[in-house]
Amino acid sequence: MLPICIGEPHQITVTSDRGNESGTYDARHLWFSDTQIVVSPDESSTSVTLSSRQTGIKIVSLRWNLSMPKDALYLGDEWERGYGTMGFHNLLSNRFMPWYFIASQADGGFGYGVRVRPNAMCFWQIDAEGITLVLDVRNGGMGVQLHGEHLELATIIARKYENATAMQTAQQFCSALCDDPLLPNKPVYGSNNWYYAYGDSTERDIMQDTDYLAKLSEGNDNRPYMIIDDGWQIHHRINNYNGGPWREGNSRFPDMQRLADYMRDKSIKPGIWTRLLLNDDPEIPCSWRLKTNGCLDPSCPDALEYIAEDIRTMCGWGYRLLKHDFSTFDLFGLWGFQMNPYVTHDGWHLYDRTITNAQMVKRFYARIHEETARFGALVLGCNTIGHLGAGLMHIQRAGDDTSGIDWERTRQMGINTLAFRLPQHRRFFDIDADCIGIGPTIDWKFNRQWAEVVANSGTPFFFSAKPESLTPAMEEDLRKALRTASIGEVHAIPLDWQQTDCPESWGDETGIKKYMWFDQRGLQFNPNPTRSIAILSNISE
Known part of the structure; x- marks a missing residue:
């Protein structure tokens, strides 16, 4: 060098x-x-x-x-x-x-x-x-x-x-x-209910997810996380509203602390999803909100303190992994692929006009880290700016959503993300290329490969599957991948990443393996266009 x-x-x-x-x-x-x-x-x-x-x-x-x-x-x-x-x-x-x-x-x-x-x-x-x-x-x-x-x-x-x-x-x-990454002290892996439930879940469903994860990870010394995704919050509306308030569950999730206790009793680490900046609590003053969209403005000290109390509430229930989502979109009004090349439109300003957007984002991330650190909880940032979050979050969801419905989306988003963000892994934070979404419309031969390459990369590993929906052979494949992910000793890298945006050859100290990612039938028609639009536009995750 x-x-x-x-x-x-x-x-x-x-x-x-x-x-x-x-x-x-x-x-x-x-x-x-x-x-x-x-x-x-x-x-x-x-x-x-x-x-x-x-x-x-x-x-x-x-x-x-x-x-x-x-x-x-x-x-x-x-x-x-x-x-x-x-x-x-x-x-x-x-x-x-x-x-x-x-x-x-x-x-x-x-x-x-x-x-x-x-x-x-x-x-x-x-x-x-x-x-x-x-x-x-x-x-x-x-x-x-x-x-x-x-x-x-x-x-x-x-x-x-x-x-x-x-x-x-x-x-x-x-x-x-980056000479000061914030890293988990053990490999992070487990389950997330999003890609089979898509927000339609109950406390009982999460308990069943927990039992299933405990069964599949039995014998692993490093215990997994069960992340409750969107759907638990009091004002949740399926395919409509996925914001807060974040201080109590809804009728389907009557006791969030009891649910966290249930996970711990099963030797599963509790995790929870939140969208901290979208909150329709009528008690929040307009001065705490962005004029562009009504989301909370982290440059306002009172708004930031309100957010901190949300975090203390969720961690106080017992959740030890906080996945916070949507903040880049909620702050700037654009998804990353729309930032060409500027991150936001002209003509509006923050509550505190003396700081840059980058300073505001760092202030937000730093407060999340400060509050979760009180409880020893991990921070997983989704739709976050990694270069501003390095040193302030343990894990970054490094790519857009994979899918439990369309393999083509997982292939496009997941494999590309894993390959080209892998250099940041353990150097900025741990990178999460997103879930293995297991559903009846995706051929297991593809998800089996996807699970294997994520586990072998040494990066965080999460799967979504309806409990008891897998065949014994599928369960054995998944159990093996979870075991590998729990240890984190294999570190496969893409070998043909300079020739393709979807690397097929992955190698580690044990050798080289080639994967077949492409469905020979081509892109398949989705008979549920409403759900497809919701997923592709990130309305729900």
């Missing part, structure tokens, strides 16, 4: 509430009216700092005239989850790559990125003549008001790796970007 000194940028462009201004960077700083940009390079990193007295700043763009090789293959990250489109590409000048990118060549590779938890939303563009780093420092969709404070926007890291494979380059570079 060799540090690359990126040096001082050749041009800086600032977009403020007044418009665009650009100029040549000189003597390590650039002034625009009352605004100052300072770039401080050294041998191992480069920091970028912004200050402005009165002008609201939206975007800072830095350009370096550095030649990028055309014979390399480039892999970039995503804003939040993956959506089945990650992969290596040739040099594409119009491609934007959030947070970091790596390049792979015959004799090694290199990477450019920003250290985790920056104070700006950052993305890269590359072309044959140079690279551009765009730092989105908006507050909501308007310029941040710093009032003369100096804010370090990001620390740029660049590294070169000689005689390294693409996976080695990506893994080592992720380690360089």
